[in-house]
Amino acid sequence: MSNANDKSILIVGSMAFDDLELPSGNFADVVGGSATYCAYAASLFSGVKIVAVVGDDFPAATLDSLAQRGVNTDGIERVDGKTFRWKGRYAQNLSSRTTLDTQLNVFADFRPKLPTSYQKCTHLLLGNIHPALQLEVLDQVEKPEFVAADTMNFWIEGERPTLERVLKKIDCLVVNDEEIRQLSGEHNIKQAAARVLKMGPKRLIVKRGEYGAMLFDEHGIFFAPAYPLEAEVDPTGAGDVFAGAFMGFLARESEMDRGSLRRALMMAATVASFCVESVGTERVQTLTREDVAHRLESLRSLVHFGA
Amino acid sequence: MSNANDKSILIVGSMAFDDLELPSGNFADVVGGSATYCAYAASLFSGVKIVAVVGDDFPAATLDSLAQRGVNTDGIERVDGKTFRWKGRYAQNLSSRTTLDTQLNVFADFRPKLPTSYQKCTHLLLGNIHPALQLEVLDQVEKPEFVAADTMNFWIEGERPTLERVLKKIDCLVVNDEEIRQLSGEHNIKQAAARVLKMGPKRLIVKRGEYGAMLFDEHGIFFAPAYPLEAEVDPTGAGDVFAGAFMGFLARESEMDRGSLRRALMMAATVASFCVESVGTERVQTLTREDVAHRLESLRSLVHFGA
Numbered sequence: 001m002s003n004a005n006d007k008s009i010l011i012v013g014s015m016a017f018d019d020l021e022l023p024s025g026n027f028a029d030v031v032g033g034s035a036t037y038c039a040y041a042a043s044l045f046s047g048v049k050i051v052a053v054v055g056d057d058f059p060a061a062t063l064d065s066l067a068q069r070g071v072n073t074d075g076i077e078r079v080d081g082k083t084f085r086w087k088g089r090y091a092q093n094l095s096s097r098t099t100l101d102t103q104l105n106v107f108a109d110f111r112p113k114l115p116t117s118y119q120k121c122t123h124l125l126l127g128n129i130h131p132a133l134q135l136e137v138l139d140q141v142e143k144p145e146f147v148a149a150d151t152m153n154f155w156i157e158g159e160r161p162t163l164e165r166v167l168k169k170i171d172c173l174v175v176n177d178e179e180i181r182q183l184s185g186e187h188n189i190k191q192a193a194a195r196v197l198k199m200g201p202k203r204l205i206v207k208r209g210e211y212g213a214m215l216f217d218e219h220g221i222f223f224a225p226a227y228p229l230e231a232e233v234d235p236t237g238a239g240d241v242f243a244g245a246f247m248g249f250l251a252r253e254s255e256m257d258r259g260s261l262r263r264a265l266m267m268a269a270t271v272a273s274f275c276v277e278s279v280g281t282e283r284v285q286t287l288t289r290e291d292v293a294h295r296l297e298s299l300r301s302l303v304h305f306g307a
Numbered sequence: 308m309s310n311a312n313d314k315s316i317l318i319v320g321s322m323a324f325d326d327l328e329l330p331s332g333n334f335a336d337v338v339g340g341s342a343t344y345c346a347y348a349a350s351l352f353s354g355v356k357i358v359a360v361v362g363d364d365f366p367a368a369t370l371d372s373l374a375q376r377g378v379n380t381d382g383i384e385r386v387d388g389k390t391f392r393w394k395g396r397y398a399q400n401l402s403s404r405t406t407l408d409t410q411l412n413v414f415a416d417f418r419p420k421l422p423t424s425y426q427k428c429t430h431l432l433l434g435n436i437h438p439a440l441q442l443e444v445l446d447q448v449e450k451p452e453f454v455a456a457d458t459m460n461f462w463i464e465g466e467r468p469t470l471e472r473v474l475k476k477i478d479c480l481v482v483n484d485e486e487i488r489q490l491s492g493e494h495n496i497k498q499a500a501a502r503v504l505k506m507g508p509k510r511l512i513v514k515r516g517e518y519g520a521m522l523f524d525e526h527g528i529f530f531a532p533a534y535p536l537e538a539e540v541d542p543t544g545a546g547d548v549f550a551g552a553f554m555g556f557l558a559r560e561s562e563m564d565r566g567s568l569r570r571a572l573m574m575a576a577t578v579a580s581f582c583v584e585s586v587g588t589e590r591v592q593t594l595t596r597e598d599v600a601h602r603l604e605s606l607r608s609l610v611h612f613g614a
Contacts (some may be wrong), residue, residue, distance in 0.1 A: 093494045187400045189517075190535045210496075211518035212532070223532040223609045225519070228497045262612040302530045303610040305569040 006122065007251040008047035010144070011038045011244065012112055012137050013127020014084050015052045015062075015076065020279065021089035021100070022234055030236075030280040031062050033084065034127040034150070037237035038244030040284045041271050042125070043069040044292060045248035049118050051075040051137065055083035055106045065285055074115050081106045094232050095209075114140040123251045125243060126170070128152050131162040138169050146256065148172040148205075148247055150240075156182045167200035174205045174243045189214070190221070205246070205265065207239050215265050219258045224265040227273035227299050238275040241284055245271035270296045313429065314558040315354035315379075317451070318345045318551065319419055319444050320434020321391055322359045322369075322383065327586065328396035328407070329541055337543075337587040338369050340391065341434040341457070344544035345551030347591045348578050349432070350376040351599060352555035356425050358382040358444065360417045362390035372592055381422050388413045401539050402517075421447040430558045432550060433477070435459050438469040445476050453563065455479040455512075455554055457547075463489050474507035481512045481550045496521070497528070512553070512572065514546050522572050526565045531572040534580035534606050545582040548591055552578035577603045 013035030020027045035052040042048045049072040056078065063073050084107035087100040112133055120142050126134040126149035134149055147170045155163050156179060167173065173196060175183070183199075184192035193204050193216040203217040210232075212225040246268035253260040270292055274283045320342030327334045342359040349355045356379040363385065370380050391414035394407040419440055427449050433441040433456035441456055454477045462470050463486060474480065480503060482490070490506075491499035500511050500523040510524040515533075522529040553575035560567040577599055581590045 188537060188539065190537050208518070211515070212530075214535070220605075221535055221609055222612070223519075224612075225530040225532070225610075228521070228528055230495065230497050232495065259612070266612050298527075300612075302528055303532075305529070305531075305566070305573050305607075 008049060008121050009042050009123040009125060009247050009251050010049045010051065010114075010118055010121035010141065011035050011042065011125045011127060012051045012134070013038060013125075013129060013240070014107060015050075015054045015058065016084040016086055016107075017057075018236060018280065019085070019087040019101075020234060020236060021087075022279065023090065023092050023094065024233055024279075027279050031059060032086070032237055032280055034237075034240040036062070036066075036281060037240035037275065037284065038125055038127060038247075039066055039071050040069065040281055040287070041241040041244030041275075042248030042251075043071050044245065044271065044287060044289055046123070046251040048072065048248070049075055049121060051112045051114060051118065053077045053079060053106050053110045055079065055081045058083045069285070072117075075113075075118055077113065079106050083107075088236070090235070094235055097235075112137050112140070122146070123247050124148070125247045126150065126166070127240070127243075128155075131155050131159050131166045134166045135162065135169070138166075146171050146247075146250065148174055148243065150174050150243055151179065151183075153179060153182055164199060167196075170201050172203040172205060173201045174207065174246070176207045176209070176239065180204070180206050193221075203261070205243075207242055209235070209238075213242065213265060213269055215261060217258075217261065222262045222265060224262075224269040225299065225302055226269055227295060227302075229273055229276060232276050234279045235276050237281065237284075238272045241275040242268045242272040266299060267292070267296060270299050315356060315428050316349050316430040316432060316554050316558050317356045317358065317421075317425055317428035317444075317448065318342050318349065318432045318434060319358045319441070320345060320432075320436060320547070321414060322357075322361045322365065323391040323393055323414075324364075325543060325587065326392070326394040326408075327541060327543060328394075329586065330397065330399050330401065331540055331586075334586050338366060339393070339544055339587055341544075341547045343369070343373075343588060344547035344582065344591065345432055345434060345554075346373055346378050347376065347588055347594075348548040348551030348582075349555030349558075350378050351552065351578065351594060351596055353430070353558040355379065355555070356382055356428060358419045358421060358425065360384045360386060360413050362386065362388045362413045365390045376592070379424075382420075382425050384420065386413050390414075395543070397542070401542055404542075419444050419447070429453070430554050431455070432554045433457065433473070434547070435462075438462050438466050438473045441473045442469065442476070445473075453478050453554075453557060455481055455550065457481050457550055458486065458490075460486060460489055471506060474503075477508050479510040479512060480508045481514065481553070483514045483516070483546065487511070487513050500528075510568070512550075514549055516542070516545075520549065520572060520576055522568060524565075524568065529569045529572060531569075531576040532606065532609050533576055534602060534609075536580055536583060539583050541586045542583050544588065544591075545579045548582040549575045549579040573606060574599070574603060577606050
C-alpha cells in the first residue's frame with residue numbers, strides 16, 4: 001500500500017464555458033466543465049491531475065488558478081478552435097433546468113491522451129464523457145486503487161453496451177436519481193441500486209441535490225443530508241464538486257473502509273453546498289479546509305440524535 | 308410535571324373512507340382519515356383519545372380495533388348520514404396524486420365536542436381540520452404540555468387570519484414542503500422555516516416524503532432520513548402516521564429536550580415507513596414496538612458515519 005503522500009487523483013472530463021440564465025441574472029462565458037469543478041474540489045484534499053481539452057479561447061487565468069491549488073494541468077490539451085460551450089436556463093426555484101444550446105467545439109474530437117507522468121495514479125475519476133473515452137483512459141493507466149465514474153442520460157440511452165463495459169471496470173458509480181432510474185429501469189431507489197450493483201461496481205452513489213446523497217455498498221445504505229443553504233444561487237457543477245470532493249477526501253484516508261467512505265460522502269455533501277452559493281466556480285476555487293471543516297460540523301449535527 | 312403514566316394524547320381529525328387508485332390496483336371504501344392514521348401510530352407508545360365524527364356507515368370493527376390498541380373512542384361522534392369520503396389517483400411512481408372527489412358528508416357540520424374525561428391531556432395533536440375548529444378544541448382543553456398542529460394549502464389560502472391565531476397557540480407545526488413554502492411565501496426551506504417560526508410555534512417539522520423530514524427549533528436543524536423501502540404501495544396517511552408517532556413517542560419521554568425531539572423524529576420516520584408498505588392502515592394497525600425498534604436501528608445506521 002502506498003503512503004498518503006503518493007496518492008493522487010486523475011480526473012478526466014470537460015472544461016467549458018457556460019452561459020447561465022439564473023434567477024439572479026444572466027451570466028455569460030462562465031468557466032465551467034465537469035473536470036474544472038471536480039479538480040477545484042478534489043484539490044482541497046489531494047494532488048490532482050487533469051486530462052481535458054480546451055480551445056485557444058480558454059483563459060490562462062483559470063489554468064493558473066488550478067495550478068495554484070496544486071493541480072497538475074499538463075494533461076490539459078489546448079487546441080485551435082473554441083472551447084466546449086453549454087447554455088442553460090434554470091427555473092425560478094432552481095429545481096430544474098433546460099439546455100438552450102450545446103456547442104461541442106474542440107470537445108467533439110477529444111481523445112484523452114495521458115502524459116507519461118499521469119499513468120500512475122491511485123484514484124481515477126472518470127467524468128461524464130463518452131463511455132468509449134472512459135475506457136480509453138482506463139486502458140492508459142496502471143491499475144489504480146479506486147476508480148469512480150459519472151455518466152448521463154445521453155450515454156445510458158445511446159451507448160449502453162459500452163457503458164456496461166465501463167461499469168464492469170469501476171469501483172464506484174456516481175449518478176443522480178434520474179440516471180439511476182434510467183440505467184436500472186426501476187423507479188424504486190433501493191431496487192434500482194441493487195440492479196446497478198449487479199452490473200459491476202461494488203459501490204454506488206446517488207446524488208439527490210437538495211435532498212442529499214446515498215451510498216449503496218456491501219455495508220448497506222448510508223445517507224448524507226444536503227447542507228440547508230439560506231441562499232441558493234447556482235447549482236451548476238455541484239454534482240461534479242460532490243464527486244471531486246468525495247474522491248479527494250478518500251485519497252487522503254489511510255484505509256478504505258466503511259467509515260472512510262461514509263465520511264467521504266459527508267465531506268462531499270459539505271463541499272458541494274459551497275458550490276451552490278455563488279455563480280460558477282467562484283466560491284469553490286477559494287475554498288479552504290477550514291471553511292469546509294466548520295460546515296462539516298454543522299452537517300454532522302444535523303443528523304446527530306443523541307441526548 | 309406529571310409522570311409518564313399520566314401522559315395521554317388527544318387527537319382531533321378526520322375519520323374517512325378513501326377510494327384509492329394505486330399502481331397496484333383500485334381499492335374502494337378503505338378506512339382512513341387523519342385521526343385514524345395518527346391514532347394507530349400514537350397508540351404504539353401512549354394512551355390516545357380521539358375526537359372525530361363518523362356516519363352510520365362507519366365500520367364498528369375499526370372502532371373495536373382502535374380500542375384494542377388502547378385508544379379511547381368515546382369522543383368519536385356517530386351521527387346519521389355518510390362518513391367523509393375522499394377519492395384519489397396516484398401517479399405510477401407514487402410521487403404525486405390527484406383528488407378525484409371529496410364528499411364532506413357528516414364532516415361538513417363537525418364541531419368538536421370534548422367529553423369531560425378528555426379535557427385533561429398532556430399532548431394535543433390538532434389534525435388538518437378548519438383552523439376555527441382547531442381553536443375550538445384549544446378552548447376546551449386545560450393547558451397541555453405540548454400542542455402540535457397540521458394544516459393544508461386550502462386553509463393557508465382561505466383562512467389565513469384564523470390559521471395565524473392557531474400558530475400563536477401551538478408548540479409545533481407539522482407540514483410538508485409545499486405547505487411551508489405556501490405559508491411563508493418563500494421557496495428556500497431554511498428561510499421559509501425562519502419565517503414560520505416567527506409566526507408563533509417554537510418548533511417546526513417539515514415532512515418531505517421519501518426525502519425525509521426536518522425539525523427546526525431553537526437548537527438548529529435536525530434531519531431524519533426516510534427509511535428506504537423496497538416496495539412502496541400506498542403513501543396515503545403516511546404524513547399522519549408520522550405526526551402520530553412523533554407525538555406518541557414524545558409523550559413517553561420523561562424530558563422534552565433537544566435529544567427527545569430528535570429521537571421522536573427518527574421514530575416518526577420509522578413508523579411512517581411501515582404505513583407506505585400496504586394499502587390504508589393495514590400494516591400500521593398491527594404494528595408492534597418490536598417491529599419498530601428493529602427498523603429504527605436500520606434508520607440509525609443509515610446516518611451513522613463513525614469509523
